[in-house]
Amino acid sequence: MRYYEVMSAALGPMRWWPAKTTFEVIVGAILTQSTAWGNVELAIANLRAAKMLTPQAMLRVRSERLASLIRPSGYFRQKAKKLKAFVRFLQANYKGSLARMFATPTAELREKLLKVHGVGPETADSILLYGGNHPVFVVDAYTHRILGRHGITDGKAEYEKVRAMIENSIPRQAELFNEFHALIVNTGKNWCRKSVARCEECPLRPLLPGNSPLHIFKTPTRRKTSPTEIPA
Numbered sequence: 001m002r003y004y005e006v007m008s009a010a011l012g013p014m015r016w017w018p019a020k021t022t023f024e025v026i027v028g029a030i031l032t033q034s035t036a037w038g039n040v041e042l043a044i045a046n047l048r049a050a051k052m053l054t055p056q057a058m059l060r061v062r063s064e065r066l067a068s069l070i071r072p073s074g075y076f077r078q079k080a081k082k083l084k085a086f087v088r089f090l091q092a093n094y095k096g097s098l099a100r101m102f103a104t105p106t107a108e109l110r111e112k113l114l115k116v117h118g119v120g121p122e123t124a125d126s127i128l129l130y131g132g133n134h135p136v137f138v139v140d141a142y143t144h145r146i147l148g149r150h151g152i153t154d155g156k157a158e159y160e161k162v163r164a165m166i167e168n169s170i171p172r173q174a175e176l177f178n179e180f181h182a183l184i185v186n187t188g189k190n191w192c193r194k195s196v197a198r199c200e201e202c203p204l205r206p207l208l209p210g211n212s213p214l215h216i217f218k219t220p221t222r223r224k225t226s227p228t229e230i231p232a
C-alpha cells in the first residue's frame with residue numbers, strides 16, 4: 001500500500017479506463033495489445049464513426065471491413081479476428097449480453113475469457129476489472145519493470161505469481177486495483193521507462209531500495225550517463 005499511497009499523493013486520481021461504454025473498454029483492451037494508446041484511440045474513433053461499437057454491429061460486420069476500421073491500432077487483421085472471436089463468445093455464451101457475462105463469478109469468467117482467441121491474462125484481467133468491476137489486478141510490462149527495478153521480483157516473474165502477490169498484499173477492492181494499475185502505468189510511462197529510469201524525478205524514488213538491481217548497472221567509467229540508466 002505504500003507504493004499506492006506515494007503514487008496517489010503525487011499523481012492524483014487517474015480516472016482510467018477512458019471509455020464511453022463497457023463494450024468500448026473491451027474493444028480497447030484487445031486493440032491496445034502491442035501498440036500505444038494513441039493508436040487505439042484512432043481505431044476506436046473509426047469504429048464509433050462507423051457505428052461499430054456494439055457487440056451486435058461487430059458480430060454482423062465483415063472481417064475485412066472491421067480490419068480496415070481498426071488499421072491504426074496495428075496488427076489489424078489479427079485484432080479483427082480477436083474482436084470477432086470475443087463477440088461470438090459473448091453471443092454463444094451470454095446471448096450477447098455483457099451484463100449477463102459480468103454477472104458470472106470472477107474465477108469462472110476469467111477461465112472462460114482466457115479460452116477466447118486473442119485473450120491472454122492481461123487482456124482478460126483488463127476486461128474483468130475495467131469492464132466488469134471484478135477485483136482482479138492487471139499486471140503489465142510497467143508492473144514487471146517497476147517491481148523488478150525495486151528488487152521486489154526479479155523482473156521476469158510469471159504473470160500469475162505477480163498478480164497473486166499484489167492481490168494478497170493489498171485490500172481486494174476493484175476500485176483500488178483500478179487506480180493502482182493506472183498509477184503504475186502513469187509512473188512507468190513518465191519516469192520508469194524501458195531505456196532509462198528517471199529516478200531523481202520519480203514519485204517512487206523514496207521507495208527505491210539501496211540494493212535495487214539498478215545499482216548493478218552503475219558504471220563509473222560512463223561519466224555522462226545517469227547512474228539510474230540501465231540497458232533496455
Ligand code: SF4
Nearest residue numbers: 149192199202204205
Ligand atoms: S524510475 Fe526509479 S524510482 Fe521510479 S519506479 Fe522506476 S526504478 Fe523506481
